[in-house]
Amino acid sequence: MKKLTTILCTALAACSVSSQTLIQAYKNRADLVSQTNITANLQGFSNLGIKTTGSVNNANALTWIKNKYTSYGYSASEIVENPFTFGSTSSKNLVITKTGTLYPDKYVIICGHFDTITGPGTNDNGSGTSVILEVARILKDVPTEYSIKFIHFSGEEQGLYGSSHYANNIAYQSGVKKLDIKLVFNLDQVGGKLGNVNSKIICERDTSGQSGNNAASNTITQQLATCTTLYSPLQTSISNAYSSDYIPFEQKGYVITGFYEYTRSYNEHTVNDTFANVDPVYVFKVAKAAVGAMQHFATASSTVSAISAAKEKPLTSLESVKMYPNPVKDILTVELPDSNIREFTVEISDLAGNPLLKEENQARINISRLANGIYLCTVKTEGTSITRKIIIEK
Structure with missing residues (x-):
């Protein structure tokens, strides 16, 4: 633990509090992840059925996700639907922006897709969707120096259409970077398979495409691995980014990293990708790691006001029902x-x-x-x- 803590403290920007205090504050928030919420999100996502891009179920899934953010207290002005088309298909991404205190125009993006094919896609990618929702709930009233964008992409399964639209038309326009993005943290298929030994997560780094962002991606991914070990019980493995929603951003020169299950479930893109086959406890552990990492990436505050402390309490008032x-x-x-x-x-x-x-x-x-x-x-x-x-x- 001492060695890992030292690595992370070195990576942290100059802080007005001790690194131990900061890490403890981040851990306290990571511990607010609710297994009940994760399980309910996975089940709710699964119940929406097959969410093929452009379908009614796909639109219903976007509304379901949007309603989650509203229930967490995000305002209408913070929630934006981002429409796109490919061929004769129309769909929407969902983008939620939490404004930073010191760098409101520099963004940390945490993202994942919600479209599915063949089955309900509880693992691919209801798992990533569920984790992002829990991160958004916990960090809602936590001050962060950098702004955070929680992005739920559609069109991933057909060819990264939603993320390509966003990277090429919103983040980057006419050869110019319109959004100053610190990094893109993608979560895709992090649910494992019930019955497998799910004790490790892959931290993904950039090794191809634009060579100028590889070193920065490697640094960020090493920090992701360290945060994972600090704030969750998961072990880590470093591997390469591949064919998911961070790729269009990588192609524009942005720094990327990501999570992917270590022990493959192999249920993706099949009728077996259901709630019954996913491992909710594994998703819970991934969420703890993601909450810790996002606080590090966005430089979250180490102190909590009396009001926000009350809001940060986990939703466990029904635990003794x-x-x-x-x-x-x-x-x-x-x-x-x-x-x-x-x-x-x-x-x-x-x-x-x-x-x-x-x-x-x-x-x-x-x-x-x-x-x-x-x-x-x-x-x-x-x-x-x-x-x-x-x-x-x-």
């Missing part, structure tokens, strides 16, 4: 941890995530019409949710 009896026969009772909660939703779905029953503000749920088996029960309130398994046995 009780659901009984379990197994249940006819009536399931949901006992909330706070008696002052008046507005809540209880949803019951099968293990594939298909909704079967929904009740508003009801603590006693009649499940008598459901067949024997194992189900998922989700309780939601004020942007917080928790999912538990229940058994129906009559």
Whole structure:
């Protein structure tokens, strides 16, 4: 740990606080990553079905992601839909901008695609989407010196069309860099496969294309690996960037890095890329690494005001919710941890995530019409949710 800390401290810009204090502050925020949120995001993404670029499901996925940012408190002016076309297909990227305190016109981009082919794409790339959402939630009210752009690209599977449009028409125009981008951090297929040993993540560096940005990419990727070890339990492996949404930026001379699963799932682009096959705990660990790394890349503050500290609390107010009896026969009772909660939703779905029953503000749920088996029960309130398994046995 001492050696890794020393490497990271050397990489950090001049700080007004000790490096140990800064690292501890970043770790505290990385520890705010919620397994409940990650699992719910993966399941919600999967439930949207196949999200082929230009399809109704693809548009619904963009709306679903957009609503997440609204629920986190991002304003309408910070959320921009970026339309593009290729051939006869039209789609949109989603771009959310968090303004920096010292360098508002210099950006750290964290990105990943949300379009899929063949299956619901829970790993490729619901996993990256889920991580980016959790990073955005946690860093919402954390001051960062550099601005952050959270970008969700469409059209990746057909040929990087969404990211190419953004890199060539927004970031770079008529041979001139319009956006001053510090680095592009891409997340693609970071979900692993349930049952595999998922203890390592690939940190991707630039080794081809524009030669002038290779050295900087290598430096940034080494920092990414160090942050991963500091802020998550994951081990790291350094490999090469390849065929994902950072490539159009690399071709314009920008510095890139990325995450990709180490133990391949091989479910990508198949009907097996589902919620049932992804490893939510692995995605949770990747999110912790990403939160830590983004704080480093964007130079986040090491101090938290009383107001923002309250906002940074993890969404765990429902962790102690009780659901009984379990197994249940006819009536399931949901006992909330706070008696002052008046507005809540209880949803019951099968293990594939298909909704079967929904009740508003009801603590006693009649499940008598459901067949024997194992189900998922989700309780939601004020942007917080928790999912538990229940058994129906009559």
